Amino acid sequence: MEDEKDSCIVEVKSSDIMWNILVKKTDRIEYDEPVIELSYGWTAGMTKEEIAELPDDCPSGHATVCIMLKQAIALRDRLNEIIGTETKATDAA
Numbered sequence: 331m332e333d334e335k336d337s338c339i340v341e342v343k344s345s346d347i348m349w350n351i352l353v354k355k356t357d358r359i360e361y362d363e364p365v366i367e368l369s370y371g372w373t374a375g376m377t378k379e380e381i382a383e384l385p386d387d388c389p390s391g392h393a394t395v396c397i398m399l400k401q402a403i404a405l406r407d408r409l410n411e412i413i414g415t416e417t418k419a420t421d422a423a
Contacts, residue, residue: 350374359396366402369394 349370356367371392373381384390397405 356396361398364399365396366399367394367396 352369352375354367354369356365358367359365369375369392372389373384374392374394376392381390
């Protein structure tokens with residue numbers, strides 16, 4: 331019965347997943363201007379305690395990138411350009 335269960339496991343590659351990006355202001359890094367933290371992955375946004383409570387067979391891990399406020403504004407502006415272009419294309423269809 332256990333062998334049957336194991337034969338149903340499917341490998342999921344992280345590159346195949348469309349991740350949610352979690353965004354927060356952080357004071358983890360001291361800098362001359364505000365720092366924004368972007369995180370994605372199985373355990374993004376979870377505390378160490380929450381991660382410790384996960385079952386052993388649960389996927390885990392995440393990546394975090396910190397950017398300055400100026401970079402966050404540039405990212406926002408670029409995303410708005412892309413979203414605006416995509417929205418116009420969807421509306422035209």
